[in-house]
Amino acid sequence: MNLPTIGYSPEFLRNPAEFVAQRVSIVDASVHRIEASMNRKREIANLHYGEKMTLAADLLFDNRGYRQILESLALGRNAVHPEVVPIPQTALEHHTDPPKVEAGYKPGEPDQASFDLWEKEISGAPSSGFSRPTAQDLVEVEHQALLADLRHQAGDVAISAGETYAHIAQVVN
Amino acid sequence: MPILPKSLTNSRNQRNEDREADLYRSLIRKEAKIGGEIFGPVPSGRKREFFCLDEYTWIWHEEWMDTNGSRKIKTTHYAIRPTGILKAQDGHTYHHVNLEEAERLLQAAKVYENRIRNELYAAYI
Numbered sequence: 001m002n003l004p005t006i007g008y009s010p011e012f013l014r015n016p017a018e019f020v021a022q023r024v025s026i027v028d029a030s031v032h033r034i035e036a037s038m039n040r041k042r043e044i045a046n047l048h049y050g051e052k053m054t055l056a057a058d059l060l061f062d063n064r065g066y067r068q069i070l071e072s073l074a075l076g077r078n079a080v081h082p083e084v085v086p087i088p089q090t091a092l093e094h095h096t097d098p099p100k101v102e103a104g105y106k107p108g109e110p111d112q113a114s115f116d117l118w119e120k121e122i123s124g125a126p127s128s129g130f131s132r133p134t135a136q137d138l139v140e141v142e143h144q145a146l147l148a149d150l151r152h153q154a155g156d157v158a159i160s161a162g163e164t165y166a167h168i169a170q171v172v173n
Numbered sequence: 174m175p176i177l178p179k180s181l182t183n184s185r186n187q188r189n190e191d192r193e194a195d196l197y198r199s200l201i202r203k204e205a206k207i208g209g210e211i212f213g214p215v216p217s218g219r220k221r222e223f224f225c226l227d228e229y230t231w232i233w234h235e236e237w238m239d240t241n242g243s244r245k246i247k248t249t250h251y252a253i254r255p256t257g258i259l260k261a262q263d264g265h266t267y268h269h270v271n272l273e274e275a276e277r278l279l280q281a282a283k284v285y286e287n288r289i290r291n292e293l294y295a296a297y298i
Contacts, residue, residue, distance in 0.1 A: 016297055017297045019197075020294040020297035020298060021297075021298070023200075023294070024286070024289070024290060024294060024298065026225065026227065026228050027225045027282075027285070027286045027289065028286060029228050030225050030227075030228045030229070030231070030253065030282065031279070031282045031283055031286055033228060033229065033253045034253055034258065034275070034278060034279045034282055035279060036255075037253055037254060037255060037256065037257055037258055037275075038257075038258070038272065038275050038276070038279065040255060040256050040257070041256055041257040041258075041269075041272065041275070042272070044256055044257075141259055141266070141267045141268065141269070145257070145268075145269045
């Protein structure tokens with residue numbers, strides 16, 4: 001029977017010292033990730049409105065044109081000529097699409113097998129039917145959190161992904 | 174020509190892998206138990222586990238009996254993301270934790286790392 005392991009191949013266990021070093025290094029890396037993540041969250045909390053919009057847009061689209069527009073908004077310039085920064089029509093059409101995950105974006109790579117094994121073999125609990133989120137699910141949560149933050153910062157100005165881009169289109173036209 | 178028949182070698186390798194997988198699970202269970210003690214004494218009849226599943230995931234699992242004698246289970250998953258920490262309980266959707274909760278998770282993770290180093294793996298480090 002080939003048993004799955006949580007993030008390790010059984011080969012690690014052939015050398016306990018190596019396994020321990022590997023295991024401790026993973027826990028240590030995770031602790032540092034938590035610290036880095038919190039630092040970044042604090043930085044984001046202090047960003048200007050436009051910078052947050054840039055971040056929200058980056059999560060939605062890998063689109064340099066949009067990013068430039070948003071950055072110019074962040075700098076207080078109210079208009080960017082469409083010929084200088086063309087807005088692809090498709091981007092506007094797709095503004096309600098779920099966020100796209102950029103190629104190579106792999107933090108927290110989903111590993112359903114790890115969860116399944118943990119539920120069955122380690123927790124001893126009956127399966128909750130919980131599915132580990134995909135990287136795209138997590139990006140969606142981050143995007144929604146940013147939009148919520150933007151709404152809060154903007155006061156009465158309601159912002160949604162669609163409204164954000166409609167607003168940008170208005171500005172550039 | 175091989176000294177041992179191939180089937181016997183395969184069987185031996187499989188036994189080794191099974192034993193190693195058992196050992197691995199046993200170590201994770203020990204880590205989880207140590208992790209569960211970080212937050213103070215675990216009340217009698219209650220099972221609490223807290224552990225690092227992988228570099229991006231921490232899990233808190235708690236089981237207890239309520240006043241009616243029915244078994245209750247709560248599982249919390251923390252996903253470490255570049256711009257914040259997400260949390261989901263019992264399969265519900267993920268949401269961002271506030272900085273206060275993130276601070277507590279960080280403190281717990283640090284204590285966890287320290288304790289598994291000293292109490293579980295010291296002989297190998």
